[in-house]
Amino acid sequence: CVQRLTQAQIEAKNAWVRGTDVEKAADARVAIPDAAIETACAQACPTDAIIFGDRNDPTSRVAAAQRRDRSYEMLEELNVKARTKYLAKVRNPAVPHAAEAGHGGGHGDGASGPGDDHAHSEAGQHS
Helix, strand or coil: CCCHHHHHHHHHHHHHHHHHHHHHHHHHCCCCCCCCCCCCHHHCCCCCCCCCCCCCCCCHHHHHCCCCCCCCCCCCCHCCCCCEEEECCCCCCCCCCCCHHHHHHHHCCCCCCCCCCCCCCCCCCCC
């Protein structure tokens, strides 16, 4: 990781040095473009769960991820200003019409399940 970070810094500085004097005066800070650095762990992660970038740039992927509702910091309640943020895992996504299924998905489905051993009246009411 350190080698890739250093390589990106060197390339950005070299590009800045090769720039014109007008460009150098306009941008005294050597900026590394978003997504110019891809660490080995980020490259190996098949789910793109690891991203790096400039938190101060509102257009970067990191800043966008940290604005999500799922974003949190460790020990945030103690006002610890950690640089690493996490996204909470979505464990139970909303399944449409799941509440309507009830036990067994409705009577007469041919499947017996919990709660199918109770009786019904002729009118279909539970007894």
